[in-house]
Amino acid sequence: MSEDSSPQDAPLLEIRGVGKSFPGVRALKEVNLVLHKGQVLSLIGENGAGKSTLMKILAGVQPPDEGSILLDGAKVEIESSRVALDLGISLIHQELNLATNLSVGANVFLGREPLRGGFIDESTIRTESAKFLKMVGLDVAPDVLVGDLTIGRQQMVEIAKALSVNSRVLIMDEPTSSLSQAETENLFTVIKDLRRRGVSIIYISHRLGEVKELSDHVTVLRDGENAGELQREEVDHEAMVRLMVGRDLSDYYERKDRSKGSLALEVQNLRTPAHPDHELSFSVASGEIVGVAGLVGAGRTEMLETLFGVTPALGGTVRISDCEISVDSPLSAISAGIALAPEDRKKQGLVIDMTVRENLSLSALRRDQRRAGFLDFSKEDEISREMIEAMRVKTPNEDQVIRYLSGGNQQKVVLGKWLAMKPKILLLDEPTRGIDVGAKSEIYCLMEKLAEEGVAILFVSSEMEEVLGMADRALVMHEGRITGELARDELAEEAIMRLATGSQLGDQAA
Amino acid sequence: MKKILGILLLLVFVFIATSIVSEVFLDPYNLENLLRRTALFGIISIGVAFVIITGGIDLSIGSVVCLVGCGLPWMLTEQGVSVPVALAAILGFSLAVGFVHGILITKVKLQPFVVTLCGLLLYRGITRGFTGDQSQGFGTEYKGLRELATGEINVFGFDLPMPCIFLLVVAALAGVFLNKTIYGRYLLALGNNEEAARFSGINVDRMVILAYVICALCSGLGGLLFVLDVNSAQPVDFGNFYELYAIAAAVLGGCSLRGGAGTIIGVVIGAALMQVLRNMIVLVDWIPTHIEYAIIGAVILAGVVADELLKNAVARRQASKS
Structure with a gap:
């Protein structure tokens, strides 16, 4: 298909x-983008680079101030999402927009239901939607409720829905962020198939491995401007990162040799409510960074939440510095010196409509209170200033509502909130999910620094690179149990994958 | 301050408009009465504000007012209970109501709407039961006790009705609690995001129970003062709809039913606005009294619509800045 999308062809879509x-910020400046028929174009850039704004303009959510959009060489005005759909441009959001209480067929035809005699024509819906479901390789009946499908399959319904309106341009915003490995692979098969059928795809992702696998072309944005273009053969990790951040990131994972301290956390026969049949045993020394690898659903988050007292343990012992503790609530975990930066920043980590200051101090209020529960405002102020500086949170002031900060800065606030508690044991669940390369590297530096100061760090990550780059030692989990432990010199992608998929269990059986 | 400016302006506007249209509005007797009603409704509105801040609701307020309002004269005149014991019983009942609501909502995980709707039916039914559906009153006795609601106190040359003193005390305590203590901060945080509050080491259940207890205590105090003020109470309609007046005042005053937002001063202004409106409807000749609900409904709707539009505009500006 590289012949199809050769530059000689007239482009399908052109942004000029x-x-x-x-008010106060220039989100996009003179941005150009060229998309050919049957091409997969990846749009990458750090958070705040302008990707979302550009895609909102394409999907008719916002009008541009200047410049023009050409479809098949003719100038078009995309005034509303209706117009965008009529032109054949569909946007598939990161959070899917499906009515989970309705059937698959009803969702595909939502808002465009075929009628017969004034009533919904169910049989046409069934036969027609089946056609589009087949195109995306989704083997479910149109009568099945969307809510009963996995996220990956729901996404296929969204794509089928887009195809049913004859979309020629499909915009996918972080489509794999909540998919499992197998679902991701299936999505890629569908994308490649759509490309063969002549559908053009704009693919937005932070996962550079995916970008490399899929893209015919990569357009990089930085600070609202075009930062560079990469042809298929030029696409590699280094080149993409360089264009995104505008500098080399040779010190991306800066690891120093640290000496391990004494045993900080010792877990024996821990049973979590999520996997009551399996017992977890491991330990983390102070100054050690231990990664927890595994596939989605392996029970990693559940393990951290049990250690932090969110879902109290069914059995087993937890010892901190050789002292047995009982963790039945986050409060008891906190007083034992444990902190958890949870997986879902917006739902669990932050009170999104409160200010940076109020979020930074939330956990420390109890410790810093004055007599009879009165707030210590000066202490609160001190903490928030100190943490904003230490974390390098980019915020106009400490009274900024946290909702309006970028993902990376929000994550720094989550970490700052816990560092203010001076924890002995820091649990991190997907510490860099959905944040940009620059902020990622800052968070890695911070983890290094904390380990050097003697904090024991246990982090869960689904990014292989992160585990390989950051961990002194890795635990690998599969279906609720720890299937292996890898020392620094044993850390390798294949070894982790073998343990994470549980294939060594099969070996033993065989 | 910015948050309550709109409602304050609306109050001033309705106040001035009414004083122009009606001759008796500025009459000292009318103003004193208006202040008294504002204070009484202000107290129960502050109570429900705490519940609304947690993202909950309390529909049982009117029935608690009814039970306390009928129960007090019933205990004193019919059962021969002494005043301190009767007051202690009211306090105990209010505490128990709030506690049970809180337990059912946090531990049994029932929805606040359902729990307090059942409370609404239950407490009024119980009251009509133990009073035999008969009107309860003090007659000509207990003048001293009734001074708590009917009396006046001279403050800087003004004769302030006693309920205003109660309101000032309740409002001051509530304001300090909400804004100056860690518990107030916890309530705001959990109202906005309960899960994040839990992950921050806040005992969410305990705080929610506390909010329902505060609400029931305010309702109990309100019921006590209401009946002392008017002298007698009918079990069938005493306190009817009061929960809706209280919720409306809280919402007008900037509490979001989604939780996480609200100021005490705003709620008091909201309660005042409600009472000025009701007073206006009574006093202005060409407004038929029986359309009271329609007017109040329309004003509340207009108020919250204007507030929402304003908030959206601000949010859009903020969002585009970052």
Whole structure:
């Protein structure tokens, strides 16, 4: 298909000199983008680089201030999402927009239900939607409720829905962020198939491995401007990162040799409510960074939540510095010196409508209170200033509502909130999910620094690179149990994958 | 301050408009009465504000007012209970109501709407039961006790009705609690995001129970003062709809039913606005009294619509900045 998408062809979609300003900030400046028929174009850039704004303009959510959009060489005005759909441009959001209480067929035809005699024509819905489901390789009946499908399959319904309106341009915003490995692979098969059928795809992702696998072309944005273009053969990790951040990141994972301290956390026969049949035993020394690898659903998050007292343990012992503790609530975990930066920043980590200051101090309020529960405002102020500086949180001031910060800065606030508690044991669940390369590297540096100061760090990550780069030692989990432990010099992608998929269990049986 | 400016302006506007249209509005007697009603409704509105801040609701307020309002004269005049014992019983009942609501909502995980709707039916039914559906009153006795609601206190040359003193004390305590203590901060945080509050080491259940207890205590105090003020109470309609007046005042005053937002001063202004409106409807000749609900409904709707539009505009500006 590289012949199809050769530059000689007239482009299907062209964005020329598009600019967009919001009060106080220039979100996009003279941005160009060229998409050919049957091409997969990846749009990458750090958070806040302007990707979302550009895609909102394409999908008719916002009008551009300047510049033009050409479809088949003719200028078009995309005034609303309706117009975008009519032009054949569909946007598939990160959070899927499906009515989970309705059937698959009803969702595909939502808002465009075929009628017969004034009533919904169910049989047409069934036969027609089956056709589109087949195109995306989804083997479910149109009568099945969307809510009964896995996230990966729901996404296929979204794609089928987009195909049913004859979409020629499919925009996918972080489509794999909540998919399992197998679902991701299936999505890629569908994307490649759509490309063969002549559908053009704009693919937005932070996962550079995926970008490399899929893209015919990569367009990089930085600070609202075009930072560079990569042809298929030029796409590699280094090149993408360089264009995204505008500098080399040779010190991306900066690891120093640290000496392990004494045993900080010792877990024996821990049973979590999620996997009551399996017992977990491991330990972390102070100054040690231990990674927890595994597939989605392996029970890693559940393990951290049990250690932190969110879902109290059914059995087993937890010892901190050789002292047995009972963790039945987050409060008891905190007083034992444990902190958890949870997986879902917006739902679990932050009170999104409160200010940076209020979020930073939330856990420390109890410790810093004055007599009879009165707030210690000066202490609160001190903590928030100290943490904003230490974490390098980019915020206009400490009274900024946290909702309006970028993902990376929000994550720094989550970490700052826990560092203010001076924990002995820091549990991190997907510490860099959905944040940009620059902020990632800052968080890695911070983990190093904390380990050097003697904090024991246990982090869960689904990014292989992160585990390989950061961990002194890794635990690998599979279906609720720890299937292996790898020392620094044993850490390798294949070894982790073998343990994470549980294939060594099969070996033993055989 | 910015948050309550809109409602304050609305109050001033309705106040001035009414004083122009009606001659008796500015009459000292009318103003004193208006202040008294505002204070009484202000107290129960502050109570429900705490519950609303946690993202909950309390529909049982009117029935608690009814039970306390009928129960007090019933205990004193019919059962011969002494005043301190009767007051202690009211306090105990209010505490128990709030505690049970809180337990059912946090531990049994029932929805606040359902729990307090059942409370609404239950407490009124119980009251009509033990009073035999008969009107309860003090007659000409207990003048001293009734001074708590009917009396006046001279403050800087003004004769302030006693309920205003109660309101000032309750509002001051509530304001300090909400804004100056860690528990107030916890309530705001959990109202906005209960899960994040839990992950931050906050005992969410305990705080939610506390909010329902505060609400029931305010309702109990309100019921006590209401009946002392008017002298007698009918079990069938005493306190009817009061929960809705209280919720409306809280919402007008900036509490979001989604939880996590609200100020005490705003709620008091909201309660005042409600009472000025009701007073206006009574006093202005060409407004038929029986359309009271329609007017109040329309004003509340207009108020919250304007507030929402304003908030969206601010949010859009903020969002585009970052």
